[in-house]
Amino acid sequence: MKKMKRFEFRVTESDWIYVKEKGLPDDGDWCLLVCDRKNGSYTYEMGGYNESSHSFYSNFGFGGMVIDDDAVVAWVKIFAGDNFLKVTDDLSER
Numbered sequence: 001m002k003k004m005k006r007f008e009f010r011v012t013e014s015d016w017i018y019v020k021e022k023g024l025p026d027d028g029d030w031c032l033l034v035c036d037r038k039n040g041s042y043t044y045e046m047g048g049y050n051e052s053s054h055s056f057y058s059n060f061g062f063g064g065m066v067i068d069d070d071a072v073v074a075w076v077k078i079f080a081g082d083n084f085l086k087v088t089d090d091l092s093e094r
Helices: none
Strands: 005-008 030-036 042-050 055-058 065-068 072-077 086-090
Touching: 042 065
Parallel strands: none
Antiparallel strands: 005 086, 030 042, 030 072, 042 055, 055 065
């Protein structure tokens, strides 16, 4: 049987770090991002920060994507403090 897990990720309003107030994360940090689409709307993305290229990157098996850091409005680290992915159910045991 293939192992499957369900994950939960929780972020409260006070967890968000706004780029204009505190800057960008450390190089290599994986974050949930709020990005300005420049058309009045925003999108959520996930990526690791690459300081030398001023971008966030992710590759979930679809060829990857790059998000310029100037598009990021707010971010929160994924694997820090209470903000991390938690296994809530091991679906392979059902």
